[in-house]
Amino acid sequence: xxxxxxxxxxxxxxxxxxxxxxxxxxxxxxxxxxxxxxxxxxxxxxxxxxxxxxxxxxxxxxxxxxxxxxxxxxxxxxxxxxxxxxxxxxxxxxxxxxxxxxxxxxxxxxxxxxxxxxxxxxxxxxxxxxxxxxxxxxxxxxxxxxxxxxxxxxxxxxxxxxxxxxxxxxxxxxxxxxxxxxxxxxxxxxxxxxxxxxxxxxxxxxxxxxxxxxxxxxxxxxxxxxxxxxxxxxxxxxxxxxxxxxxxxxxxxxxxxx
Amino acid sequence: xxxxxxxxxxxxxxxxxxxxxxxxxxxxxxxxxxxxxxxxxxxxxxxxxxxxxxxxxxxxxxxxxxxxxxxxxxxxxxxxxxxxxxxxxxxxxxxxxxxxxxxxxxxxxxxxxxxxxxxxxxxxxxxxxxxxxxxxxxxxxxxxxxxxxxxxxxxxxxxxxxxxxxxxxxxxxxxxxxxxxxxxxxxxxxxxxxxxxxxxxxxxxxxxxxxxxxxxxxxxxxxxxxxxxxxxxxxxxxxxxxxxxxxxxxxxxxxxxxxxxxxxxxxxxxxxxxxxxxxxxxxxxxxxxxxxxxxxxxxxxxxxxxxxxxxxxxxxxxxxxxxxxxxxxxxxxxxxxxxxxxxxxxxxxxxxxxxxxxxxxxxxxxxxxxxxxxxxxxxxxxxxxxxxxxxxxxxxxxxxxxxxxxxxxxxxxxxxxxxxxxxxxxxxxxxxxxxxxxxxxxxxxxxxxxxxxxxxxxxxxxxxxxxxxxxxxxxx
Amino acid sequence: xxxxxxxxxxxxxxxxxxxxxxxxxxxxxxxxxxxxxxxxxxxxxxxxxxxxxxxxxxxxxxxxxxxxxxxxxxxxxxxxxxxxxxxxxxxxxxxxxxxxxxxxxxxxxxxxxxxxxxxxxxxxxxxxxxxxxxxxxxxxxxxxxxxxxxxxxxxxxxxxxxxxxxxxxxxxxxxxxxxxxxxxxxxxxxxxxxxxxxxxxxxxxxxxxxxxxxxxxx
Numbered sequence: 001x002x003x004x005x006x007x008x009x010x011x012x013x014x015x016x017x018x019x020x021x022x023x024x025x026x027x028x029x030x031x032x033x034x035x036x037x038x039x040x041x042x043x044x045x046x047x048x049x050x051x052x053x054x055x056x057x058x059x060x061x062x063x064x065x066x067x068x069x070x071x072x073x074x075x076x077x078x079x080x081x082x083x084x085x086x087x088x089x090x091x092x093x094x095x096x097x098x099x100x101x102x103x104x105x106x107x108x109x110x111x112x113x114x115x116x117x118x119x120x121x122x123x124x125x126x127x128x129x130x131x132x133x134x135x136x137x138x139x140x141x142x143x144x145x146x147x148x149x150x151x152x153x154x155x156x157x158x159x160x161x162x163x164x165x166x167x168x169x170x171x172x173x174x175x176x177x178x179x180x181x182x183x184x185x186x187x188x189x190x191x192x193x194x195x196x197x198x199x200x201x202x203x204x205x206x207x208x209x210x211x212x213x214x215x216x217x218x219x220x221x222x223x224x225x226x227x228x229x230x231x232x233x234x235x236x237x238x239x240x241x242x243x244x245x246x247x248x249x250x251x252x253x254x255x256x257x258x
Numbered sequence: 259x260x261x262x263x264x265x266x267x268x269x270x271x272x273x274x275x276x277x278x279x280x281x282x283x284x285x286x287x288x289x290x291x292x293x294x295x296x297x298x299x300x301x302x303x304x305x306x307x308x309x310x311x312x313x314x315x316x317x318x319x320x321x322x323x324x325x326x327x328x329x330x331x332x333x334x335x336x337x338x339x340x341x342x343x344x345x346x347x348x349x350x351x352x353x354x355x356x357x358x359x360x361x362x363x364x365x366x367x368x369x370x371x372x373x374x375x376x377x378x379x380x381x382x383x384x385x386x387x388x389x390x391x392x393x394x395x396x397x398x399x400x401x402x403x404x405x406x407x408x409x410x411x412x413x414x415x416x417x418x419x420x421x422x423x424x425x426x427x428x429x430x431x432x433x434x435x436x437x438x439x440x441x442x443x444x445x446x447x448x449x450x451x452x453x454x455x456x457x458x459x460x461x462x463x464x465x466x467x468x469x470x471x472x473x474x475x476x477x478x479x480x481x482x483x484x485x486x487x488x489x490x491x492x493x494x495x496x497x498x499x500x501x502x503x504x505x506x507x508x509x510x511x512x513x514x515x516x517x518x519x520x521x522x523x524x525x526x527x528x529x530x531x532x533x534x535x536x537x538x539x540x541x542x543x544x545x546x547x548x549x550x551x552x553x554x555x556x557x558x559x560x561x562x563x564x565x566x567x568x569x570x571x572x573x574x575x576x577x578x579x580x581x582x583x584x585x586x587x588x589x590x591x592x593x594x595x596x597x598x599x600x601x602x603x604x605x606x607x608x609x610x611x612x613x614x615x616x617x618x619x620x621x622x623x624x625x626x627x628x629x630x631x632x633x634x635x636x637x638x639x640x641x642x643x644x645x646x647x648x649x650x651x652x653x654x655x656x657x658x659x660x661x662x663x664x665x666x667x668x669x670x671x672x673x674x675x676x677x678x679x680x681x682x683x684x685x686x687x688x689x690x691x692x693x694x695x696x697x698x699x700x701x702x703x704x705x706x707x708x709x710x711x712x713x714x715x716x717x718x719x720x721x722x723x724x725x726x727x728x729x730x731x732x733x734x
Numbered sequence: 735x736x737x738x739x740x741x742x743x744x745x746x747x748x749x750x751x752x753x754x755x756x757x758x759x760x761x762x763x764x765x766x767x768x769x770x771x772x773x774x775x776x777x778x779x780x781x782x783x784x785x786x787x788x789x790x791x792x793x794x795x796x797x798x799x800x801x802x803x804x805x806x807x808x809x810x811x812x813x814x815x816x817x818x819x820x821x822x823x824x825x826x827x828x829x830x831x832x833x834x835x836x837x838x839x840x841x842x843x844x845x846x847x848x849x850x851x852x853x854x855x856x857x858x859x860x861x862x863x864x865x866x867x868x869x870x871x872x873x874x875x876x877x878x879x880x881x882x883x884x885x886x887x888x889x890x891x892x893x894x895x896x897x898x899x900x901x902x903x904x905x906x907x908x909x910x911x912x913x914x915x916x917x918x919x920x921x922x923x924x925x926x927x928x929x930x931x932x933x934x935x936x937x938x939x940x941x942x943x944x945x946x947x948x949x950x951x952x
Contacts, residue, residue: 186625484942
């Protein structure tokens with residue numbers, strides 16, 4: 001569950017960037033967009049090349065020994081006291097909420113706690129730590145947003161995406177019905193219970209299409225590949241983007257706010 | 259669970275039943291409509307409340323009660339006994355059934371009328387009693403309908419939510435001769451008439467308990483219909499049956515839990531009746547049962563109680579909000595689970611009752627979206643408990659060995675090997691970078707099909723370069 | 735060993751050790767300090783929202799109101815308490831043309847069950863106060879007003895004194911010191927009997943009264 005009270009740090013000089021495995025392999029543009037946005041805010045971004053995955057897939061599948069081994073390899077990557085920003089509510093939630101439990105009663109308990117308390121979901125960090133002000137350079141458009149369940153409920157950032165999009169003068173945010181409902185991704189859930197997951201994503205896609213826009217953004221690449229992948233396979237008029245890519249495209253002068 | 263467990267649909271058949279429910283537009287529509295309504299009503303019922311603080315209080319009340327559970331049970335027993343209520347203890351459902359049968363036999367009772375009780379569903383009391391020649395008739399309208407159809411409840415608060423009016427009318431026509439009608443008032447009135455006769459003639463009334471108050475020896479029942487009051491007032495003998503975790507120290511605790519329960523369950527500020535029973539009929543009184551019994555049922559609860567994390571399962575006050583808000587429950591309905599308690603609470607409770615071997619699919623049937631934990635009035639961390647049970651079902655944590663009966667049953671050597679390989683690759687950054695670099699470079703070889711994923715979606719497309727590579731290039 | 739001792743011993747010898755009990759702060763249940771008039775308004779609004787009726791009367795007028803209510807509904811009879819002032823008052827006015835036949839519950843239920851279940855149209859009971867926040871009546875059945883008086887007849891009329899309205903259940907149980915001992919049966923009644931078990935469609939009077947009418951004496 002979300003922190004009862006979130007205490008944001010002062011805007012730092014440097015941050016660690018934890019890219020997540022899905023961004024790494026499938027959506028590196030989203031990662032780069034995040035880095036660009038941070039750098040434009042005057043923050044130096046450190047990307048530890050030793051990073052792999054937060055360990056969540058094994059953790060939620062019950063393979064905690066395997067998850068711990070992967071997670072432990074990440075604990076070494078952040079020696080300085082800088083915030084760790086993550087372009088995902090899900091991986092952020094894993095590190096912030098579940099690392100302490102995963103390393104309970106181990107010699108790494110303190111290290112895990114020190115990592116966990118420094119982890120921030122990236123859009124939350126941009127809005128509430130960097131106090132970013134976005135200048136929209138793009139054409140008028142409408143967009144829908146799907147906030148991932150972990151971004152909403154574990155990281156407590158449901159208000160952040162809409163607030164950032166709200167800064168864009170030419171963008172109208174449209175709300176789908178049952179915006180709070182899960183898209184049906186859930187990691188290995190999607191392949192363990194394909195019919196249930198399929199039923200969930202089909203209704204999510206319908207809800208997004210019914211808003212009258214063809215574009216949606218989301219905080220998490222898991223939801224993105226689920227929703228966009230369903231829309232593509234079923235020829236629904238809907239394409240998706242990571243919210244960071246969208247924000248960067250709308251506001252960078254070189255890109256002309258495509 | 260018991261030798262009568264075969265009466266239930268098989269919990270192992272979750273997949274085929276879920277598939278069937280998803281393919282049934284009527285079921286999908288019934289549940290979607292009902293759950294949408296319940297979610298909206300709950301939200302509006304809590305308007306103007308500091309809900310987080312209230313939930314915190316609810317959680318603390320339940321935790322405090324659990325912390326003193328054995329003392330409270332003894333205090334409750336003492337108070338009830340002083341009040342003239344006889345207390346019985348049952349280690350499992352079978353023993354509870356036998357206790358109830360013995361009370362019936364001692365009174366030469368042949369017919370039992372029942373108020374809603376999930377614990378009696380858990381122990382399959384009706385099935386047991388009918389085998390003993392005692393008729394047990396449900397009187398809650400939803401339970402009555404479900405019993406006429408020879409089904410089990412599909413929701414703990416609204417047992418017949420899977421049926422629409424037309425289906426219910428046909429059922430009542432076939433089984434009771436009620437005229438076919440789509441008029442809910444008519445159907446309800448005709449059930450009233452049928453059940454009034456049964457109330458007057460029943461030898462014993464069996465009910466559940468929502469809260470058992472140790473301080474005063476009071477059994478509290480929450481209901482809208484009045485059948486609970488009938489059941490506990492009209493027959494000469496009333497037997498209440500409840501899980502051992504339902505005891506709370508004081509009536510003050512009840513005032514807070516009641517505020518949470520009804521609003522969470524159905525979005526009502528309070529139910530029509532809040533019935534507090536503290537004793538049988540006194541000599542000078544003119545109605546009420548001459549005998550009152552309480553059967554305290556363990557049925558696995560004392561085992562759950564041993565573990566600091568699993569213990570949270572016992573906080574539950576059975577409001578059903580977790581299922582009302584569950585996107586999986588909404589799609590598959592209550593029967594797919596094949597368990598007494600469906601939905602999220604069922605997924606964390608039933609494995610203790612049927613064993614994790616039988617119930618191995620239950621904890622996996624969740625996207626871990628967290629909606630259940632968010633609405634739980636006593637803040638049960640349901641998603642965390644689902645993960646805990648997933649770990650138990652594959653014996654996945656050497657540091658925290660599994661302890662739930664039937665643990666490890668889901669572990670397959672193939673899956674374990676895959677996760678070991680995955681773990682090795684992701685624990686070694688060099689291997690990971692080599693592997694992902696290779697995959698992206700040869701992405702044209704990526705198969706278009708990826709198991710069950712691509713039954714519904716296209717496969718995600720590998721990027722031409724990984725973020726690792728692009729960040730390295732950026733630095734140069 | 736008895737099942738009782740098996741269970742208690744397992745709970746006492748908990749493998750996870752003893753549990754610490756958190757503090758419980760009930761202040762969140764506190765509502766604003768409503769005046770009597772505000773409490774009555776809220777009570778009325780809540781009762782009406784669940785299909786109940788509230789009639790504001792005085793000590794002098796309530797019998798007239800009652801007569802009106804019963805006449806409109808064509809009630810043939812009314813079950814009244816024998817000793818309570820409500821019953822005494824009604825018996826002094828028993829000759830009124832606009833009051834139906836008055837019945838008294840003064841025998842054990844066994845001797846007249848089918849009459850009560852089939853032939854009584856309405857009943858009237860006192861209350862031990864009400865709860866404004868949820869629109870609830872507090873009833874403690876007594877030998878004079880047995881449990882079934884508020885349950886079996888299709889119309890239940892309850893008399894509530896406006897100055898006995900509490901803001902919350904929490905307030906009521908503390909003010910009346912319920913913790914010191916409860917009667918064999920105590921009730922909160924917050925509307926007529928109802929169900930939504932058939933396709934979530936509300937229907938009233940499924941087992942208990944179809945109508946709840948509250949006469950508030952101001």
